[in-house]
Amino acid sequence: MAIELKERFSVAAPIDAVWRFVMDPKQVVTCMPGAMLDEVLEDRAFLGSVQVKLGAVTTRYKGRVQFTDVDEQAHAVQMVAEGRETGGGTAKAVVSSRLSPLPDGQTEIVAEAKVDLTGRIVQVGRGMIQGVSHQLFQQFAASTKQHLERPPGSAPVAAPSTPIRIVPLVLRTVWFAIIAFFRRLFGRPLSER
Numbered sequence: 001m002a003i004e005l006k007e008r009f010s011v012a013a014p015i016d017a018v019w020r021f022v023m024d025p026k027q028v029v030t031c032m033p034g035a036m037l038d039e040v041l042e043d044r045a046f047l048g049s050v051q052v053k054l055g056a057v058t059t060r061y062k063g064r065v066q067f068t069d070v071d072e073q074a075h076a077v078q079m080v081a082e083g084r085e086t087g088g089g090t091a092k093a094v095v096s097s098r099l100s101p102l103p104d105g106q107t108e109i110v111a112e113a114k115v116d117l118t119g120r121i122v123q124v125g126r127g128m129i130q131g132v133s134h135q136l137f138q139q140f141a142a143s144t145k146q147h148l149e150r151p152p153g154s155a156p157v158a159a160p161s162t163p164i165r166i167v168p169l170v171l172r173t174v175w176f177a178i179i180a181f182f183r184r185l186f187g188r189p190l191s192e193r
Helices: 015-022 025-031 120-124 126-148 166-186
Strands: 002-011 035-041 045-054 057-071 076-085 090-101 107-117
Touching: 002 126, 015 025, 015 090, 015 107, 015 126, 025 035, 025 045, 025 126, 107 126
Parallel strands: none
Antiparallel strands: 002 107, 035 045, 045 057, 057 076, 076 090, 090 107
């Protein structure tokens, strides 16, 4: 199953600090739900894993991420990630990130991904995977903001390496889809009633 994702958020930090963060897998992995860094290789590549919990079943994707295009002047990076699920499924993604300075001193991060999935995870369907991916990205964005916006000298916030719990994310995604349906049905936000 092929899906495309595009997300953006801003961080109250200068672009050079955000760029150093984006290029450091040891820092980025602390903000990614369920992710673990196993090894940093010499050629801008690293090995890692992501645990996913779907109901009572926990699965792990192990794989490799490679920076394939790095443009330091434009603050843009592209990477290819490939992983294999312990149950036989696969995940391959091409992820592009671009940083832009904002007038108020913040930095905007725009991430785009093209993902191809096989295996048990595709049973939940494209819309649900996109909704869950959005929720996971929101968690990553919040953790990144917390990491980059902390006061100088304060201890870094370590994210727990617990598996990604899909069921609560699916339920939240379904809830937001129901709310969006009724907003479209009645033509205005429910809060205005």
